[in-house]
Amino acid sequence: MRRYTEMVQGSRCIAMFVLVCMAARGASAITDGLLPNGNFEQAPSKSEMNGTRVTGRYAIPCWEIAGSVEYIVSGQNQGDMVLPVPEGAYAVRLGNGASVQQQLSVTPGTHYSVTFSAARTCAQAAKLDVTVAPDSDELPIQTVYTSSGWDSYSWAFQAKDGVVSLVVRNPGVTDEDAACGPLLDAFAVRTLLPPQRNADNMLANGDFEEGPYIFPNTAWGVLVPPMDEDGYSPLHPWMILSTTKSVKYVDAAHYAVPRGARAVELVSGAESALVQEVGTVPGRAYRMEFSVGDGADGCAGSLAVEAYAASGRVKVPYESSGTGGYKRGVLDFTAAEERTRVVFVSVYYNMKPDGTLCGPVVDDASLVSAESHARRLL
C-alpha cells in the first residue's frame, strides 16, 4: 500500500517537473542551448541532502537521479584537489552505477546533439554511458584536453518519440572508490539540420558548420567522441572513427577558423580519423581540396594532416606558430568503388606547452569529379 502511494506521488512529481521545466522554456519543443537547470544552478533543498549527497530522487529541479549522486560546489576540496566547476557554481558527481536523467520534449524523427561538460576526478579512466532510448553509447572520458580538467563532450540521437529521456550514467567498476566518479555540468542540446549536398561539393557539411552546440562562454571547444559506424554523429555525415580518441569541434569566437564559424581540430594524432563516405563512380577521377591550419590556441610546431581516399594519399605539412593561419591541400584520386571514404588524420601527436593535446585544424573541404573541375576552369 505504502509503495503504491509512493509510486503515485513519484509519477505526479515527474509530471510536475516536466511541466515546470518545459514551461520554463516557453515552448512545447526544446530549443537550442542550455537545458532547464542544465548547469545544476538550481539546488536541491537541504532536507533532500545528506552532506554533499543528494538523497531525493527528484531533489535536483528538472532532473531525476539514481544511485549515489553528489552535489558539488565550486572550489570544494577532495583530498588535496580543489574541484573547479565550468559553468556557474554547481555541478554533480556520479558515483559507481549512478545516473542523472532529464526528459526532453522533442520532434519525432529529428536529430539532436547533446553537449555536456565532464571532468575525471581520481579514477584513471572514466566512461559515461549516454542514452536516449534506443540509442546508447559509451563515451571515453580518460584523456584531458584542457588545462582546467573539464572537457565538453557531444553525442547525437534521433528522437523516436515526442518526449524522450536523456540518461547519463557512470558505469564505473564497484571496487573503485565511489568518490572518484566523474563530475558533470552544463548540459545543452542543438537541433541538427539534415545535411545538404550541392553541385559544387559532393561532401555534405564540408565546411563543418553543422555540429554540436558550443557554449558561447566556453573557450575549449567540444569533443566529438568516436562512434559506432551505424550511429548518428554530431558532425553528420562526418564520422569519428577510433577506439577511444576524439576530435575537437572549435568555434571562430575562440579559435582561428579558416572559413565560416566552425572547424575541426585533430587532437588525437593518427588514432582518430575524420571520415565521410560519398557515392562515386568506379574509374572516375576526383579532386578534394581542404584547408589545414592551426587554431591560434598555442599549438605550435610541425603539424601535418594526411588525407586519403581510394588509393590516393597526400600529406600536408603545416608549420604552426600557434597564432592562426592555414594553407590549402589537394588530394587527387580515382574511385575504385561505388562508395568511397575520404579520411583525414593528424600525422603527429602535438601538445601545447601546458601539456594538453592539440593538433592541426581541418576546414572547408570540397570534393568534385575531375571532369566537373576541368569544366569549371574553362
Ligand SMILES: *[C@@H]1O[C@H](CO)[C@@H](O)[C@H](O)[C@H]1NC(C)=O
Ligand atoms: C547520512 O550519511 C551518513 C553516512 O553515510 C549516515 O551514517 C547517516 O545515517 C545519514 N543520515 C541520514 C539522515 O540519512
